Amino acid sequence: MDQTSLRLFENPTFSDIYAKGRPTYENKIAQHIVGKIRSDLKGKKHELMVEVACGSGQATNVLAPFFLNVLASDISESQIAQAKTLCQFDHINYQVGSAEKIDAKDASADLLVVAEAMHWFQIDSFFSEAQRVLKPDGCLAVIGYDVPKITPKTNAGLQRQLTSSFRYHMEKTINNNTSDKLVQIFREIKDNYPQTFEGIPTKQKSKEIFHQIYDNWELKDITDVMNSMMLQKNYAITKGHGILPRDTKDDCANVIDVFVSDVSEMLKESGISPECVISYEAEFEMTVITASDFFLENTNL
CATH class of the missing domain: 3.40.50.150 (Vaccinia Virus protein VP39)
Incomplete structure (x- = not known):
């Protein structure tokens, strides 16, 4: 490993x-x-x-x-x-x-x-x-x-037009605030493991895509996913002493705060009050x- x-x-x-x-x-x-x-x-x-x-x-x-x-x-x-x-x-x-x-x-x-x-x-x-x-x-x-697709649910129903922009915003928040040392690894995951599939040394293989949906998530559930992914990337900037340094943990917390704030602004720009978002749908590919x-x-x- x-x-x-x-x-x-x-x-x-x-x-x-x-x-x-x-x-x-x-x-x-x-x-x-x-x-x-x-x-x-x-x-x-x-x-x-x-x-x-x-x-x-x-x-x-x-x-x-x-x-x-x-x-x-x-x-x-x-x-x-x-x-x-x-x-x-x-x-x-x-x-x-x-x-x-x-x-x-x-x-x-x-x-x-x-x-x-x-x-x-x-x-x-x-x-x-x-x-x-x-x-x-x-x-x-x-x-x-990969990072899930997120759709805010409002009192008016699912706002599916926001799904792609929400995902983009989520990925940008992660990428802009974390190390790029593991970019190649995460690109492989995002693209559904093309090199991994090709490299398996047998002709008897197949690849299927399943869409798994989590309904009625809170913003906290989304930030939990982000937190685990950002800790994984942020570790690439550490000195390799076997522990996560205190400043890395604080950096992740700060990024989560920024993300939550930016989500509110994005919803407002789309004409949706953040207060009316009752939950989110998360779709993992x-x-x-x-x-x-x-x-x-x-x-x-």
Whole structure:
């Protein structure tokens, strides 16, 4: 895993913010992924799911019901601590570990999952591990998403004409106030993982887009998402001492204040009083990549 992200996710403050601000995944995404596993169990559960870079367990808890056993790991002790706190199932085994060295037996996993984390990996090492741990009929699943589209709801109904401008305004606020060191990574996510998809070493792969909508969000929910994303970017300007410095945390708080103020001004310019916005709709565009047959086409990994 990239050393910048390793130091970032070691920080308990970031893990708290990440757990609060990041979305979970709808069951339809889980069903789509599990349906790509080629073994026919005739209604029974699959044996083992392995998830790497599991974070605080957003994907883990959604996929776990389809498996008898789940092994979920993350390089960060603080992320694993969060995941254990939020764990919903007894058969999930959370542990500290890397995507490049998975603590699973050869040909043991029906499913290998990476959710919103592929961009951090040492790719060649990870693909070698994917080939090693997956069963011949197993599946690799990669999930990613970008900044959500936001639509203010008013007493007059949804103001959908504001959706694109609101998203643009949100992205501009993030980009103007954070480091550009990770711009390439975030562009890959925004564009639905084109290089990641192309680089998966098998012809048996597909990419689907799901639209996941959160209704009746408050402005606080939006700023929680922004906060987690900006901490991720702002970490690139730190000295690499393994913690988030106090001034970085304060900078993020200031940017959130600016964003909230600018949203009010944007609504006023559109003829909408900020006071009449009762809630917001947030739409995440979820990229779901599935791949199989590594063992047949890539014996040289």
